[in-house]
Amino acid sequence: MEWEVVIGLETHAELATRTKLWCDCSTEFGAAPNTHTCPICVGMPGVLPVLNRKAFELALRVAFAFKCKVPPRTFFDRKNYYYPDLPKNYQISQNYCNTGTEGHIDIPVNGGSKRVRIHNVHLEEDAGKNIHPERSDADYSLVDLNRAGVPLLEIVTEPDMRGPEEAQAFMETMRRALLYTEVSECHMEQGHLRFEASISLRAPGAAEYGARVEIKNVNSMKAVTSAIEYEIKRQTRILNEGGKVARETRLWDDAAGATGRMRSKEEAQDYRYFPEPDLIPVTIDDEMRARVMAAVPELPLARKRRFIEAFGLPEYDAGVISDDRRTADFFEEALKTYDNPKAVGNWIMNAMLREMKQRGIGIVELKPKPAQVAALAKIASSDRINSPAAQKVFTIMMDTGDDPEEIIRREGLEQTSDSGDILPLVSKAIADNPKAVADFKSGKASAVKFLMGQVMRMARGKANPQVAEKIIQEELGKM
Amino acid sequence: MSITQKDVEYVANLARLELTGEEKERLARQLGDILDYINMLNRLDTTNVEPMAHAAIEHNVFREDGEPRSITPDETLANAPDRQGDFFKVPKVID
Numbered sequence A: 001m002e003w004e005v006v007i008g009l010e011t012h013a014e015l016a017t018r019t020k021l022w023c024d025c026s027t028e029f030g031a032a033p034n035t036h037t038c039p040i041c042v043g044m045p046g047v048l049p050v051l052n053r054k055a056f057e058l059a060l061r062v063a064f065a066f067k068c069k070v071p072p073r074t075f076f077d078r079k080n081y082y083y084p085d086l087p088k089n090y091q092i093s094q095n096y097c098n099t100g101t102e103g104h105i106d107i108p109v110n111g112g113s114k115r116v117r118i119h120n121v122h123l124e125e126d127a128g129k130n131i132h133p134e135r136s137d138a139d140y141s142l143v144d145l146n147r148a149g150v151p152l153l154e155i156v157t158e159p160d161m162r163g164p165e166e167a168q169a170f171m172e173t174m175r176r177a178l179l180y181t182e183v184s185e186c187h188m189e190q191g192h193l194r195f196e197a198s199i200s201l202r203a204p205g206a207a208e209y210g211a212r213v214e215i216k217n218v219n220s221m222k223a224v225t226s227a228i229e230y231e232i233k234r235q236t237r238i239l240n241e242g243g244k245v246a247r248e249t250r251l252w253d254d255a256a257g258a259t260g261r262m263r264s265k266e267e268a269q270d271y272r273y274f275p276e277p278d279l280i281p282v283t284i285d286d287e288m289r290a291r292v293m294a295a296v297p298e299l300p301l302a303r304k305r306r307f308i309e310a311f312g313l314p315e316y317d318a319g320v321i322s323d324d325r326r327t328a329d330f331f332e333e334a335l336k337t338y339d340n341p342k343a344v345g346n347w348i349m350n351a352m353l354r355e356m357k358q359r360g361i362g363i364v365e366l367k368p369k370p371a372q373v374a375a376l377a378k379i380a381s382s383d384r385i386n387s388p389a390a391q392k393v394f395t396i397m398m399d400t401g402d403d404p405e406e407i408i409r410r411e412g413l414e415q416t417s418d419s420g421d422i423l424p425l426v427s428k429a430i431a432d433n434p435k436a437v438a439d440f441k442s443g444k445a446s447a448v449k450f451l452m453g454q455v456m457r458m459a460r461g462k463a464n465p466q467v468a469e470k471i472i473q474e475e476l477g478k479m
Numbered sequence B: 001m002s003i004t005q006k007d008v009e010y011v012a013n014l015a016r017l018e019l020t021g022e023e024k025e026r027l028a029r030q031l032g033d034i035l036d037y038i039n040m041l042n043r044l045d046t047t048n049v050e051p052m053a054h055a056a057i058e059h060n061v062f063r064e065d066g067e068p069r070s071i072t073p074d075e076t077l078a079n080a081p082d083r084q085g086d087f088f089k090v091p092k093v094i095d
């Protein structure tokens, strides 16, 4: 029988701060072991953590971006457990009062969109790293505490996703949203972004959820999707054989492509949360609320929809331009100079992004300014320069950052539409090519194209092609 | 409020403590006394009283996200029972 798949996802994102959550140690990735440590993040007795303002405000920004309810006051809690990468023997997190609750995020599903509810958004500290020696008989582990105390944002959804495709769409949308809001750099390979899934099955139409299985140890979006697919098969088999799925946490084994049970001893968790006495509560007053709210951008999916609806961009183009916040900002800034979204969009899509890719540069290193690209789009849609000339202007703009007008003047690229300039060239082309004329008379349309080529060559590309063709037709007609 | 030896064993296990029978007995009694004392507070009517997360009146003590600074690995590892290179060396952990 077919079961309904129910998936919830937890997102862990490392926040883009320079220093850790409670101390001045650097958050930079890849440093030599234990070089980013101090008495606070290694859990020395008697030290006092102090909250990083930026980390808190980034967490708040995410809560607002996902339309969460934000309490007037919040505080931190201790989550108690023992593990060598957790030097204090507790993790400072939020349990009793999250930064945000009851929000939502819209994900693209089958050409439309689906709303996934966010249960909560909260701030916590990351743990250090255990390194296991390669020798399997080694009786020790090594610990590096550089990551201990790095600010981590946790975003927990309601079980609103109904299959691996929706989970995949959620992860991609979430990643883009966190990049857009500029709260995390989202480098997956640096562990900036991690996802954990919980999966259950139920009979279609059932009101109650089935027993939930949480999957840990998934290190990439692909692994999450594979783990979900595996778990759906495993649970379907159990249920179809009349069995019961146990509520448990399972570990994903990427090499084996399967989830396995954790030992029950590790599963029995009792974190004994209590309010963190070393930290003072945070009041989210009107001033902070307004300031953080002002930093919340329109999210990518909403922006894409607006580009389609308000600007008439094709779905694909709207997706490409809205994909990166800075590109989308560039586009909208350019429209202030030339309010023709299709023309400006085309230049960004077909010239700018392509050249950027070829040159391996990002938008911050880009020389032309939005107003300059818009100015070129405007010139190119008039008959002042032809298309190859416009392309040439753009390449020079990429090299120099000069104004298109300046480049056209300097390079003499302006085309002429003046029949007084073009007619002598047409006459010469006709006189020099009697065969083409004969071809035209015997009904070969390609003869006009040939003569066009001759005229454009003589004009060194600067003759308006429509005017040139018209004159050629007229002159041939007279013969 | 009575605390059983089983409760003590459960909490001791969470706190990674090994206790003798005599210690368990004594701690059960002491923890029970503490809970009885705290339970006096339960007699107060706290309807409409907002739970208090912290006794300090102060709010919003922040640190700016400024220039990073740390101590050296040698300083960090000075009190470590064992080290290998600049890592802490600990009994084997099974993930």
Ligand SMILES: [Zn+2]
Pocket (backbone or CB within 6 Å): A020, A023, A024, A025, A036, A037, A038, A039, A040, A041, A042, A149, B070
């Ligand atoms: Zn530190």
